Amino acid sequence: METFASKPAPAGDKLRGGYYTPDLIARFLADWVAEAGPRLLEPSCGDGGILKHLAMRAPGGGVVGVELFEDEAAKAQQVSGASVFAEDFFSWFSGSRRGAFDGVAGNPPYIRFGSWEEAFRAPALDLMRGEGMRPTKLTNAWVPFVVASVLAVRPGGRVGLVLPAELLQVGYASALRAYLVDSCADITVVSFTRLVFPGILQEVVLLLAERGQGPARIRTIEVADAQSLGGVCITNSPTARAHLHESEKWTQYYLEPDEIEVLRSVRTDGRLAPLLRYAEVDVGVVSGRNSFFCMTTAEAADRGLLDVTVPIVSRSMQVPALSLMPSEFAAQEKAGAKTRLLSVPAGFNLDDHPSLQRYLREGEEAGVQTGYKCRIRRSWWQVPSAWVPDGFMLRQISTHPRLTSNHVGATSTDTVHRVRVRPDVEMDRLATGAFNSATFALAEVLGRSYGGGILELEPSEAEHLPVPDPSLVPHAIVAKADELIRERRIEDALDLVDQTVLVDALNFDPAEVARLRDCWVRLRDRRSKRGRRG
Numbered sequence: 277m278e279t280f281a282s283k284p285a286p287a288g289d290k291l292r293g294g295y296y297t298p299d300l301i302a303r304f305l306a307d308w309v310a311e312a313g314p315r316l317l318e319p320s321c322g323d324g325g326i327l328k329h330l331a332m333r334a335p336g337g338g339v340v341g342v343e344l345f346e347d348e349a350a351k352a353q354q355v356s357g358a359s360v361f362a363e364d365f366f367s368w369f370s371g372s373r374r375g376a377f378d379g380v381a382g383n384p385p386y387i388r389f390g391s392w393e394e395a396f397r398a399p400a401l402d403l404m405r406g407e408g409m410r411p412t413k414l415t416n417a418w419v420p421f422v423v424a425s426v427l428a429v430r431p432g433g434r435v436g437l438v439l440p441a442e443l444l445q446v447g448y449a450s451a452l453r454a455y456l457v458d459s460c461a462d463i464t465v466v467s468f469t470r471l472v473f474p475g476i477l478q479e480v481v482l483l484l485a486e487r488g489q490g491p492a493r494i495r496t497i498e499v500a501d502a503q504s505l506g507g508v509c510i511t512n513s514p515t516a517r518a519h520l521h522e523s524e525k526w527t528q529y530y531l532e533p534d535e536i537e538v539l540r541s542v543r544t545d546g547r548l549a550p551l552l553r554y555a556e557v558d559v560g561v562v563s564g565r566n567s568f569f570c571m572t573t574a575e576a577a578d579r580g581l582l583d584v585t586v587p588i589v590s591r592s593m594q595v596p597a598l599s600l601m602p603s604e605f606a607a608q609e610k611a612g613a614k615t616r617l618l619s620v621p622a623g624f625n626l627d628d629h630p631s632l633q634r635y636l637r638e639g640e641e642a643g644v645q646t647g648y649k650c651r652i653r654r655s656w657w658q659v660p661s662a663w664v665p666d667g668f669m670l671r672q673i674s675t676h677p678r679l680t681s682n683h684v685g686a687t688s689t690d691t692v693h694r695v696r697v698r699p700d701v702e703m704d705r706l707a708t709g710a711f712n713s714a715t716f717a718l719a720e721v722l723g724r725s726y727g728g729g730i731l732e733l734e735p736s737e738a739e740h741l742p743v744p745d746p747s748l749v750p751h752a753i754v755a756k757a758d759e760l761i762r763e764r765r766i767e768d769a770l771d772l773v774d775q776t777v778l779v780d781a782l783n784f785d786p787a788e789v790a791r792l793r794d795c796w797v798r799l800r801d802r803r804s805k806r807g808r809r810g
Contacts, residue, residue, distance in 0.1 A: 297383045297438055298472060300502035301482070302326040305381045305436040306333055308484055308510075312434040313378025314338040319365045319421055319428070324352030326381050331356040340377075342368050344396070366399035366424065375430045383438040384421030386478070389413045403427075409455060414448035416440075422452060422483070426459050429487050435460075441467065441479035443526070445724040447736075450523035457518040461488025463495070464510050465526060469805065470501045479726070479806070484510065491520045496529045498802075528721040530802060535795050538788065539721065542714050547782045548742035554706055555697040557669055557735040560688040561617065563659050564649035566590065568639050570614040570689065580631030581618065586662060587686035588617035595668050595680040595692060598707045598758040605684040617687065619662045620655075662687050665694035666703040669738055673731040675800060676766070677719040677741070679707035693735060705746040708754045711761070712773045713793040714784070715743050720799035729804045748781040749773075 297305075306329030310316060314334035321327040321341035331339045339358040342365045343349035349362035361368055389397070390413075400420035401411045407423055418439060425435045443449050444465065456463060466482040473480065485492070493515035497508055516533040518524075528536050542548060551557065563569035570590045576582045587605070589595055594608055594615075609615045618635075626633050636657050639645065650656040664687050668680045671693050679695060681703040688694055697703050722741055723733040733741070753776050760769035770793070778784040 296322050297325045298502050299325065300505060301438060301472065303329050304502075304505040304508075305438070305482065306330045309379035309381040309434045309436040310334055311379075312429070312432070312486075315376065315378045316340070317377045317380045317425075317428055318342070318382045319369070319380065319425060320344070320382055320384050321349070321352045321356075321360060322383070323348050324355040324358075324360075326383065327352050327358055327360070328356040330381060331358045364396050364399070366396070366403055366420065369403070369424055369428070374427045375433075377428050377433060378430065379434040379436070380425040380428050381436045382421070382425065384418040386440060387417035389415055392417050400424075407455065409451045412448060416442075416448070419449060419452050423455060426456070426485065426487055431487055433487050435483065435485045435487065437483045438480055439483050441481050441726075443481060443483065445525040445527055447734075450525075453526060454521050454523040456483075456485060457492050457494075457522045458490040458520060459487060460485045460490060460492040462486040462515070463492045463518075464513070465494070465496045465529065466505070466508065467496065467498045468501055469498060472502050491518045491522065493517050494526065494529050496526070498530070525721055525724070527725075527799065530799065531795055535791065538791050539717060539795060542792065543718065543742055547784070548714060548744055550739060551710070551741045551743050552739035553698075554701045554743070554746055555666070555695050555703075557738040558665075558694050558696070559735060560671075560690040560692050560694055561588070561659055561662050562649055562690050563617070564647050564653075564656075565644050566614075566689055568642070568644045569618045569659055571616050571618070572612050573609040573615055574612070576616040579635055581635060582616070584618060584620050584624075584629065584632055585616035586619045586664075587615055587684055589668060589686050589688040589692055590614040590617075591689075592670055592672065592692055595670070595678075597680065597761045598678070598711065598754070599681040599683055599704060600668070600686070601683050605686065615686075617659065617662060617689075618657070620658050622658065624658075663694070666697045667695040667707060669693040669695050669733070671732060671734075673719070673723070673733065674729075674804070676716050676796075677710070677723075677731075677733065679703075679710050681707050693733075693738060701746055704754050705749040705751070706743070708757050708773060709744040709746050709749040709777050710741075711757060711769060712744065712778055713770055713789055713796055714778060715741060716770075717792045717796035717799065718742050720796060720803070725803045725806070729806050731800075731803060744777050744782060749777055753777075 302325045310333035314336050315338040316330045316334050318327045318341045321343045327341040341352050341358050341360040343352055343360060343362060344364055346362045349360045353360040404411050404420050404423055429435060464484040495513045495515040497513050514533055516529060516536045528539060576585045594613060644650060645656040664685055665682055667682050668688055670678050719741055722737050723731045725731045753772055757769045757772055774789050778789050779786055
């Protein structure tokens with residue numbers, strides 16, 4: 277086994293241009309888009325999987341495909357009989373082609389910014405800037421393809437695209453969501469409970485949009501798999517009106533329209549405030565290799581390193597309730613949890629510490645110093661920013677978000693966020709007040725989740741999470757709520773905080789709180805089921 281093991285390297289980009297659309301999805305998109313008229317476009321047609329279906333539904337010669345790679349373009353032309361241009365799409369897409377089509381269907385390439393050739397990236401990003409958007413180094417190639425697809429159709433035209441489920445929730449797509457809301461009259465997102473690309477873990481959705489004056493009405497439809505698309509009836513599904521320029525995550529549209537309005541009201545009516553008003557949220561310590569820098573107390577003692585280590589929370593399971601107390605931290609130490617972080621002070625003289633010298637030599641023999649985070653430091657073994665927070669916040673969430681008050685003077689690795697409260701804010705009361713149905717429901721729409729069913733809140737998202745004013749939380753319920761959570765009586769703890777803080781202190785209606793609880797449960801359960809795909 278490798279000493280001080282590092283994380284495995286990524287296995288490659290997911291759902292890149294080489295993965296082509298399953299035929300059932302291609303047919304579904306072509307059927308829907310072709311209803312808009314015979315002038316149809318596929319902007320990245322690959323070997324023609326979607327293009328051939330477009331051509332069958334509009335045989336008059338008005339179907340056009342564009343494909344960067346000449347061999348693929350030739351295949352697409354052969355199987356479809358359509359006109360196919362072997363060019364970079366964004367160079368081909370001149371002003372005269374804007375609004376020239378009745379419909380666009382496609383499966384845009386998924387290429388990360390750093391892997392996207394500059395010659396092709398530049399015109400794509402220029403197109404986005406021309407529409408008032410500000411691409412960043414997180415922008416993926418599929419994003420400008422969506423913008424161009426909307427621009428390519430006439431008012432009332434249709435756009436049907438296979439896109440990463442990231443569309444619904446990632447920050448770099450927020451401007452795209454706002455653009456779609458403003459530029460389309462109607463938007464349908466079709467998602468799948470099973471993965472539909474064989475061998476590929478990337479979740480996808482189908483975006484079905486009709487160009488027109490916004491803000492769009494948005495609906496979501498969830499089906500089991502591609503075989504289930506035949507039973508989809510878009511017109512029978514309820515819609516909710518988005519707000520103009522709205523960049524909110526679209527996870528909320530899996531709720532009923534009136535439930536969406538309840539969540540919007542709670543976010544804006546002033547009864548709750550963003551967590552940032554009471555505290556700052558920051559990432560935990562980025563050590564460079566936790567297997568080297570984090571150790572058990574026994575290991576630190578055996579190696580003679582206790583005096584150059586500090587207490588640390590290295591895993592989220594170490595903060596199971598609303599407080600972390602000295603007695604339970606001591607129990608974690610005895611149980612062999614990694615509770616010590618190697619933290620060598622600046623200016624430390626290694627000659628004065630033979631045990632540390634030996635340990636650093638072991639690390640160098642294992643190549644710890646060659647990792648990027650270690651390599652860029654002046655002294656590779658000195659971990660920066662190991663400050664001690666007032667509390668912790670779960671970064672990756674299985675069932676519900678949670679803040680934890682830090683009573684042991686520990687810092688944390690980047691598996692758990694660090695929380696620093698404002699002056700006159702009590703961390704215990706903040707953590708207790710945040711344990712309520714409204715905050716839980718809003719966490720589901722402010723965070724993001726991927727195929728594993730885990731909700732993730734980055735610091736900027738966490739700081740926007742609406743929470744009650746901690747001063748409204750009675751001291752009398754702090755210990756009781758903590759006790760209930762330790763006993764895994766989550767519903768009882770929620771009932772206590774909901775009644776005491778939301779209803780009694782903030783004048784929420786009990787029926788409203790029940791509705792918020794239901795929103796949370798439904799979004800949580802949908803997310804967790806996606807993590808148990810068969």
